[in-house]
Structures are given as C-alpha cells and as structure tokens.
Amino acid sequence: MLAATLGAALAFGAPGALAGTLPVVPSAAPAAEAHAPATVPAAASAAWVAGTRAYLVITAPGDNAAVRSAITANGGTVFSNFDAIGVIVAHSASSGFAATMRTVAGVQQVGATRTSDVPADAYSPALPTSPAQASTPAGEPVRADMSQIKADQAWAVNPGSASVKVGILDTGVDDQHQDLAPNFDAADSVSCAYGKPDTRTGAWRDVDTHGTHVAGTVAAAKNGKGVVGVAPGVKIAAVRVAEPGNSFFFAENTICGFVWAGDHGFKVTNNSYYTDPWQFNCPDNIDQAAIIEGVKRAQEYAEGKGSLQIAAAGNENYDLAHKTTDSASPNDSTPVTRTITNACLDIPTELPGVVTVAANGTGVTKASFSNYGQGVIDVAAPGSNVYSTVPGGGYGSKSGTSMATPHVVGVAALIASADPGITPAQIRAKLAAQANDIACPSDSRCTGTTANNSFFGEGQVDALKAVGTTPPAGKYFENLTDFAVKDNATVESPITVTGVTGNAPATLKVGVDIKHTYIGDLKVDLVAPDGTVYTLHNRAGGSADNIAQTYTVNASSEVANGTWKLRVNDNAASDTGKIDAWNLTF
Numbered sequence: 001m002l003a004a005t006l007g008a009a010l011a012f013g014a015p016g017a018l019a020g021t022l023p024v025v026p027s028a029a030p031a032a033e034a035h036a037p038a039t040v041p042a043a044a045s046a047a048w049v050a051g052t053r054a055y056l057v058i059t060a061p062g063d064n065a066a067v068r069s070a071i072t073a074n075g076g077t078v079f080s081n082f083d084a085i086g087v088i089v090a091h092s093a094s095s096g097f098a099a100t101m102r103t104v105a106g107v108q109q110v111g112a113t114r115t116s117d118v119p120a121d122a123y124s125p126a127l128p129t130s131p132a133q134a135s136t137p138a139g140e141p142v143r144a145d146m147s148q149i150k151a152d153q154a155w156a157v158n159p160g161s162a163s164v165k166v167g168i169l170d171t172g173v174d175d176q177h178q179d180l181a182p183n184f185d186a187a188d189s190v191s192c193a194y195g196k197p198d199t200r201t202g203a204w205r206d207v208d209t210h211g212t213h214v215a216g217t218v219a220a221a222k223n224g225k226g227v228v229g230v231a232p233g234v235k236i237a238a239v240r241v242a243e244p245g246n247s248f249f250f251a252e253n254t255i256c257g258f259v260w261a262g263d264h265g266f267k268v269t270n271n272s273y274y275t276d277p278w279q280f281n282c283p284d285n286i287d288q289a290a291i292i293e294g295v296k297r298a299q300e301y302a303e304g305k306g307s308l309q310i311a312a313a314g315n316e317n318y319d320l321a322h323k324t325t326d327s328a329s330p331n332d333s334t335p336v337t338r339t340i341t342n343a344c345l346d347i348p349t350e351l352p353g354v355v356t357v358a359a360n361g362t363g364v365t366k367a368s369f370s371n372y373g374q375g376v377i378d379v380a381a382p383g384s385n386v387y388s389t390v391p392g393g394g395y396g397s398k399s400g401t402s403m404a405t406p407h408v409v410g411v412a413a414l415i416a417s418a419d420p421g422i423t424p425a426q427i428r429a430k431l432a433a434q435a436n437d438i439a440c441p442s443d444s445r446c447t448g449t450t451a452n453n454s455f456f457g458e459g460q461v462d463a464l465k466a467v468g469t470t471p472p473a474g475k476y477f478e479n480l481t482d483f484a485v486k487d488n489a490t491v492e493s494p495i496t497v498t499g500v501t502g503n504a505p506a507t508l509k510v511g512v513d514i515k516h517t518y519i520g521d522l523k524v525d526l527v528a529p530d531g532t533v534y535t536l537h538n539r540a541g542g543s544a545d546n547i548a549q550t551y552t553v554n555a556s557s558e559v560a561n562g563t564w565k566l567r568v569n570d571n572a573a574s575d576t577g578k579i580d581a582w583n584l585t586f
Contacts, residue, residue: 188266261305434462529564
C-alpha cells in the first residue's frame with residue numbers, strides 16, 4: 001500500500017499500501033563494477049492457471065540450481081531468481097507447495113507473499129498508458145514546503161549533482177512530464193511489478209498518480225515551469241513496484257526493486273508504501289517471516305552497494321513503538337483484526353538501516369495522520385497539502401507521510417551531491433545531525449526529548465545545512481516572523497538589507513508565503529526603502545487559500561540597502577490569516 005497515501009490499507013481510502021496519499025487536488029555502483037541482475041527465465045515454464053499463488057523460497061546466497069529444480073519437480077514455476085541474496089520467487093497452484101518445499105535440502109524458509117491469486121497479467125504484462133501532456137504553466141512559485149526545509153535557499157548554493165541517482169520505488173513515474181523529463185534517467189528505470197525486472201520502454205510509467213507526485217517533490221527541474229524539487233539537479237529513475245489496477249506492493253516487487261537499486265548505483269531510494277498484504281509482518285507467522293527475511297536481504301544488498309533506503313512511517317496516527325492490533329491485513333482479501341506486538345514490522349520502513357519519516361503539518365506541528373513512535377521515527381518533513389507533479393503534465397496536492405518522505409530523500413540527495421564518496425550510514429547520520437530539533441507539543445503521546453522524540457525523531461530536515469553553507473553573502477534575506485492579517489486591516493513585515501553594493505537588480509526575487517482563507521480579499525505590495533510601491537498581488541484568486549509564490553520585480557531604480565517591506569492589505573470581513581514568511585534574493 002502507498003505509505004504516502006495513508007498507510008498500507010490506506011486509512012484514507014487510497015489504493016494499495018501507499019504510505020500516505022490523500023486525494024489529488026488537480027491544478028510520488030561504480031561504473032566498472034558489473035551488475036548482478038536477477039536471473040529471469042526467458043518465458044514462464046508453465047502457463048498461468050487460476051489459483052496460482054506467489055512464494056518466496058529462501059536459500060543460502062549463491063548457486064541454487066538444486067532448489068530451482070525442486071521447485072519445478074514439486075509443481076512450481078521459477079518466476080524470478082535473485083541468487084545474490086538467496087531469494088527465489090516461485091509460483092504454484094498447488095495447495096501443498098509451500099509445505100513440500102520446506103522439506104527440500106537447502107531451503108531455509110518458504111512463505112506465501114499474498115492471500116490472493118497472482119493475476120494472469122504477470123505472465124504478459126501490459127505496458128502502462130502514456131498520457132497526453134498538458135502544457136506546463138510558466139513560473140515556479142516557491143512553495144511553503146520548500147521554504148519550510150530551506151530548499152529554496154539551498155538551490156542558490158548547490159541544486160544537486162547529475163551524478164547522483166535517486167530511485168523512486170512507487171507506482172511509476174510519468175517521464176514525459178515537462179518538469180520531470182530533464183532529470184529522468186530512462187536507462188536505469190524499470191518495472192518490478194510481480195517481482196521480475198521489465199525493462200521495456202515505458203514499463204516504468206505511472207499506473208496511479210502517486211509515484212509521479214513523489215518524483216516531482218524530489219527532483220522536479222528548475223526550468224521556469226511548474227514546480228521545483230528539493231534537489232532539482234539530481235537524476236531520478238523510476239522503479240515501478242506497484243501492480244496495475246490495485247497499486248499493491250507485494251514483497252517480491254520490493255525485493256526486485258531493492259536489488260535493482262543496488263545494481264544500478266542509486267544513492268538513495270524513496271519508499272512511500274508498505275509491503276502488501278500485511279500492514280505489519282510478524283516473525284511468528286511462517287509466511288510473514290519469509291517476507292521479512294526476503295525484503296531484509298534485498299535492503300541489505302542495496303545498502304551494501306551504496307544505496308540508502310528512506311521510507312514513510314504511514315498514515316494511521318498509530319504508535320509504532322507500542323503496537324497492539326492490526327485491523328487492515330490482509331488487504332488483498334478480507335482483513336481480520338489480530339493482536340500484534342512490537343516484533344511485528346512495517347516493511348520496509350522498520351527494517352534496520354532504513355530511515356523512517358514522519359509528516360509535519362503546517363509549520364512544526366505533527367500532521368494529524370502521521371504515525372509516530374519513540375525510537376522508530378528518524379526525522380520529519382512537510383507532508384500536508386504538498387503540491388507537485390501528476391501524470392499528463394499536470395499538478396496537484398496530496399497529503400501523507402508519502403509526501404514527507406521525498407522531502408527527506410531530496411535532502412539526502414543534496415548531502416550526497418556535496419560529498420560523492422559518502423556512504424549510506426554517513427548520509428543517515430548527517431540527516432539526523434543536521435535536522436532542526438522540534439520539542440514535543442502538549443500531547444501526552446509525544447515522548448522523549450527536544451533532541452529526539454516520538455513525533456519528530458531528530459527533527460525536521462534542513463536542505464540548507466545539507467549543502468554545507470549559506471546562500472552567498474549579501475544575496476538572500478528573509479523574515480520568518482508571523483504577522484497576523486486581520487479583517488479590513490493592513491500589516492507590514494520588514495526585511496533590512498545590508499552589504500549589497502549599488503542598486504537592486506532588474507530581476508529581484510520576492511518569495512511570499514501568506515496563509516489566508518480567501519486570497520481574493522488581499523492586496524500584496526513590496527515597498528522599497530524609499531517608499532516606492534510594487535504591487536505583487538491585487539485581489540485575484542477568489543476563494544482560494546494561501547499565496548506561496550516567488551515574484552520577479554524590476555527594482556533596478558532602487559538602492560538595495562535599507563528596509564524593504566511586504567505590505568498586505570485585507571479588504572473584506574470574515575477571512576483572516578498571516579504573513580508566514582517572505583524573502584528577497586538579489
């Protein structure tokens with residue numbers, strides 16, 4: 001299930017195990033080192049039949065020819081083989097297949113990966129449709145989520161390196177989107193749906209909207225159109241691990257995705273989902289134990305090849321450090337409420353080495369839906385009403401830990417861009433060290449200290465710290481103090497500029513973040529030090545909420561140094577708000 005869309009069984013009704021996506025609001029190794037791809041039969045050794053189920057057969061890593069022969073002899077088909085980690089994906093319609101295979105020499109574990117049949121599409125997958133592309137609007141307003149983690153400031157220092165590859169393990173990515181195409185790496189993209197690499201052109205395309213949205217938050221290009229990602233200079237590759245029609249992320253798909261990530265030099269992967277059909281996999285269940293082991297081996301393989309996995313915490317407002325029940329599993333058939341303990345794991349987010357991400361709401365509050373847990377949450381990032389790319393050249397807003405996770409992935413990519421030789425463990429440590437502490441609110445569920453607690457972990461990630469410096473002296477100025485915008489009143493927020501020689505530029509950038517419930521009430525002006533007024537927004541937008549935009553102003557006639565003001569005039573009753581932040585870039 002998509003983790004960004006509110007948890008495996010999607011607490012908010014999203015398909016599959018997405019980790020937290022609320023609905024879209026229209027407007028997701030060194031070159032010299034040989035790859036070790038999965039050994040895939042040229043064709044299935046048996047035709048699909050009704051009742052076919054999928055199994056993980058776990059062996060010692062290395063040559064497993066004898067076990068593969070036993071699979072065939074016992075009524076199964078070897079669908080794919082990841083011998084580097086000792087995991088075989090087998091299909092069988094025999095009800096006794098798993099029990100029989102557990103008696104075979106060299107077999108360590110066998111577990112069913114689903115409680116539903118493998119679809120016939122697994123044997124001849126249809127390519128996802130390629131959506132028609134709408135024209136991308138000009139302009140790249142600085143969004144509140146980017147300002148919140150200082151990504152807009154980081155871009156002036158280091159937007160990310162094209163040598164850093166980020167894997168989007170999700171529902172796929174619309175690589176033809178004008179905001180994603182400049183940074184898209186088709187050569188390293190793939191579909192891992194059903195647990196076998198499919199490298200046909202377009203196999204990686206989105207079967208939902210989730211993956212495309214995530215990709216834009218990570219690395220939408222800084223190209224004067226639409227939106228900008230946290231790390232607009234890095235490359236993104238799509239690894240579709242969701243199956244079409246239901247957006248389920250079964251264990252074999254995740255295993256295939258992690259092995260692919262390791263073999264193709266991804267520095268970071270985004271995982272905004274949980275492994276279906278179990279929201280939590282328990283080691284005392286023979287099938288779920290095999291799922292834990294198989295995905296764990298694949299994650300360790302990827303990390304050993306230099307790839308850091310970052311995953312969404314989920315969207316059930318659930319304490320992951322004090323598990324008691326699971327009412328969402330199995331989500332591919334009929335869920336049954338069961339009692340669980342902390343030994344049961346949300347996969348992949350609770351695997352060792354994986355960075356677990358919680359979602360913040362506006363500012364530094366916990367998002368109402370975000371899972372939490374002392375010792376489970378590593379860091380936090382914005383996850384509410386995140387505006388990003390959707391298939392077909394469009395844009396939309398989603399909420400969830402699925403949306404928080406790509407902010408952290410983008411920051412990790414910036415860290416890797418600043419230090420090409422950095423290891424996954426070192427990136428993980430830097431994410432924690434550079435996060436800004438957030439104290440617990442007056443909520444008894446939040447435990448721990450300001451430095452590390454159950455809601456925010458080490459704190460909110462900071463993109464500016466990730467690039468290791470501050471914007472060039474004399475270039476960037478901001479005011480983060482809130483100024484209330486009251487009915488039928490005017491308010492001004494000042495910024496004092498010093499150290500800039502001569503006049504302001506003809507392309508002065510004015511970043512504005514105003515929270516208001518009816519922007520058609522507002523007139524917004526930039527006031528120069530000499531009192532000259534430049535109108536930025538004049539009662540447009542009707543009943544829409546909030547202004548988060550960067551304006552370009554020809555201020556070349558103005559002396560740069562002095563006190564500049566953002567003036568907001570509310571011209572009607574009923575709706576109020578605040579100047580949340582604004583900035584000037586000379």
